[in-house]
Amino acid sequence: MAEHQALEGQFSTITYFGSCKPKFEPVKEDQQLEIMTFLEASRQILPFLETLGKAFVFVKKDVQGNIEKIEKHRAKDPEKYKTINIIVEEDQSAEKKEMSDGCVGVLWLKRGLDFIHNIFAELLADLKNEVTDENISPTIGRAYENSIKKYHGWMTQKVIGGVIKMVPYRKDFLERLMLEPSATPELVLKDIELYDVNLAATVKLMDDLLTKNNKNSEEKV
Template sequence: MSEVPNNSLAAPQFTSKTIFGTITKFEDVQDRIINTEHFLQACTDITGILDHLGTSFTLAKKDMLGNIKRINEHYKKDVAQFATLNVILEAESHMDKKPSNLALGVIWLKRALEFLRAFISGLSTEHHNRVEEENLRQTVLQAYEGTLQPYHGLMTQFLFTNISRLVPYRRNLLKTLMLDPTASVDMVISDIDLYLVNFSATLKLLEELLTQYGLTTEDKV
């Protein structure tokens, strides 16, 4: 008599019922390689989360897409040579001006991605901790303070503090992240948790590569 597999031990899988279950996922980077084309597609897809935070984040999305475009245009100059972000950053480390304009685009894109990572991670943590507060302003501000704020001048910080008041309530935001009438908050959070694994690992590696090649700056905007 054959043994019945224990499905309860199966690894969690993405659903097809939420935004995070369907957008392009960041790849596994255990080999310490970031594929340029796939990375840029995943970055483009995750910017869509800003639409769910409201029109006040339109400029932030525009900035992210602008940096993605800058990197993509460089990649398209020689897709074989620049197939990995590793090669692009290594080449930029030899430029007379460091960080170069292209490297600055990567740096600011990374910072914006780190904000999004911190925000969705906050959503997950609060859900698991059964936080019921509907106002997400503090969640957004905590994500901002740990990522973008150190690189923003006082005026930019003031503007962000104001737009953080306009984010939707928790239940409304989570509802917009569902793509199917049968989707649930638990599904959204489960997909976020799965998405965060490679997302976080990619950002960690990107930070290490920028540091390795001396492509860093503390300048504020």
């Protein structure tokens, strides 16, 4: 937990990701991902998706739906389902071939979070490369290309491609993540960079877990 506390000490309190709580925690040594703390952190992504414009409402609903799938699975036996690991490992050992709704939720929530992580990475790359173009559609497009596009069929790709073209301009988008007039675009991006450390590590943990248990399906939807 020391790493998480150290990162917290560097966050501002005047940007969305600087102030939002709870944030994703560092990956534990035992590689266990506690469901409740993970889902609480995942919910903080929902308001962020709203900053990308009304067109991203359906993306928000998809992320929220996968959170709810995991919650419903946990509700079957809260004492048993304390970690994401148990849901995935139990699904692998089950005789049935179809994935449980809980495991489907884990798979697609991981993919949604990976998309978010890639959006952050591309925004930070723009900053590093001194990209000032107000149109961030190419930035979001690269994030989509590098994450979940390969899991989508032609029709879904076309729909999301259209949605990406409707994202707000860079200045407006960053301003939506500022909580006070004293906040700056640079501060927003600094907090995003700090926030993404544990998000990226969590996505990798989930990806490794799903792969290990043969649940990282490549099927398109």
